Amino acid sequence: MEPFLKITRDDAVVTVTLNRPDDRNAITERSQSEEFADFCAQATRDLSIRAIILTGAGKAFCSGGNVKNMRDKEGMFAGTPYEQRNYYRTSVQMIGNALIALEVPIIAAINGPAIGLGLDITCMCDIRIASDRAVMAESYVKLGIIPGGGGAWLLPRVIGMARASQMTLTGDTIDAAKALEYGLVSEVVPGEQLLDRAREIADSIATNPGHATRMAKRLMREGQHMQLGSLLEMAAAYQALSHHTDDHHEAIEAFLDKREPHFTGR
Numbered sequence: 001m002e003p004f005l006k007i008t009r010d011d012a013v014v015t016v017t018l019n020r021p022d023d024r025n026a027i028t029e030r031s032q033s034e035e036f037a038d039f040c041a042q043a044t045r046d047l048s049i050r051a052i053i054l055t056g057a058g059k060a061f062c063s064g065g066n067v068k069n070m071r072d073k074e075g076m077f078a079g080t081p082y083e084q085r086n087y088y089r090t091s092v093q094m095i096g097n098a099l100i101a102l103e104v105p106i107i108a109a110i111n112g113p114a115i116g117l118g119l120d121i122t123c124m125c126d127i128r129i130a131s132d133r134a135v136m137a138e139s140y141v142k143l144g145i146i147p148g149g150g151g152a153w154l155l156p157r158v159i160g161m162a163r164a165s166q167m168t169l170t171g172d173t174i175d176a177a178k179a180l181e182y183g184l185v186s187e188v189v190p191g192e193q194l195l196d197r198a199r200e201i202a203d204s205i206a207t208n209p210g211h212a213t214r215m216a217k218r219l220m221r222e223g224q225h226m227q228l229g230s231l232l233e234m235a236a237a238y239q240a241l242s243h244h245t246d247d248h249h250e251a252i253e254a255f256l257d258k259r260e261p262h263f264t265g266r
Contacts, residue, residue, distance in 0.1 A: 004032040005039055006057065012050040012206040013199065014043065014104075021058025027117055028066040028075040030091040040098040047265055050206035050213065052102075053198045054125060055109040056118075061134065064116025065092075070143065088148055092117060096150035099124035100221060103214040105205050109198035110134045111191065115173075120147065123154035126217060128184065129198060130176040131191035136184065138164075142171035157224060159184050209247035209263050 004027075006019040016039065018025035027033065043049050056062055069075045076087040099106065099121070108114075108125035114136045122128050122136075130136075138155055140147050147155075147168065156164040159182045167174070176188045189197045205213055215238045223231050242248050246266040254261035 003035060004029075005035045007039065009049075012048060012210075013053065013202045014049055014051075015053045015055070015195075018054075018056045018062055021056075021060070023066065024058070024060035024063035024113070025056045025118070026063045026066040027092060027095075028069050028077075030076070030087070033091040033094045036095045037098040040102040044101070044103045047210055049104050050208075050210045051202035052104050052106040053109055053195070053202055054106055054121075055111050055195065055198070058112070060112040060118075061108075061110045061114040062118030062121060063113060064118050064139070067143065092149045095121060096124055096154070103218060105213055105217055107198050107201055109194050110136070110176075110185065111194055113137075115139055116147075117149045117151075120149045120151040120154055122184075123151070123158050127186060127201060129187040129189065129194065129201070130179055130185040131194045132176050132188055133191045134176045134179070134188075135173050136176075136179050137171060137173040138167040139171040139173070141169060209245065209251065210265055211245055211247065212242060215242065 002019065004019060006017040008015045008017075020026065043052060065077075066075070070077045073079075076091050077084065079087070095117075105127070106125045108122040108128045110122055110128060110130040112131065112134055114122050114134065116137070116139050119136050119138055138147060138151055140151070146152070152168065155168065158164075159167075163182050166172075174182070174184075176185065179185045180188050187197065219231065219235055219238065222234060226234070247261075247263045250261050250263060
């Protein structure tokens with residue numbers, strides 16, 4: 001079977017496509033989560049990668065867990081409660097930890113339905129843009145279960161507690177326009193323009209020195225659970241590192257010379 005993640009690269013931008021269109025890119029097998037974790041670790045190690053786009057093959061972004069497997073108690077839904085708990089912790093919950101730890105800025109290009117875990121995965125990304133055909137739902141309660149992959153932590157941080165509570169406790173689906181109103185996505189574009197727009201944003205990120213975008217992202221991530229004083233200490237250390245990079249010096253010289261900078265990743 002082909003890998004779940006289809007990975008392509010163009011210069012400093014990597015595009016990752018969830019590639020099970022026949023299953024609406026549902027995530028059930030542990031190997032799928034392991035691919036996420038492995039990719040994120042490799043991307044963090046590769047300092048030449050400056051931006052990532054995450055999207056789905058076919059008509060869906062990701063439909064979450066496979067409901068037929070839930071019914072048949074297969075895959076991650078098999079076994080005793082203790083075995084199921086362990087499966088969650090060593091499969092889908094790896095995705096949240098991996099994407100949150102990922103240092104490279106990542107853009108979710110939501111091409112279609114992002115449901116349950118699919119919605120949660122978009123919330124793990126730094127920037128979210130949606131096709132006008134996309135719909136989203138935190139629909140776990142509709143199936144008599146709870147957000148098992150991190151949604152209860154992620155969604156309130158993205159759209160606020162009141163709206164997150166409404167989406168989580170009703171399980172209702174919202175369209176792209178409502179997602180934009182909620183601040184769940186920053187842009188809605190026609191479906192045929194989605195990847196082009198995602199690439200524009202990725203290129204805009206990738207034109208900046210990689211050390212600066214990676215450390216700025218890390219500061220924002222850590223700032224979600226740190227006091228200001230602790231974050232300022234971390235920022236001071238990161239700033240000192242930045243001041244001693246060749247790319248910082250090149251950026252200053254290019255600014256003063258009124259020319260385009262040429263960054264080397266050093």
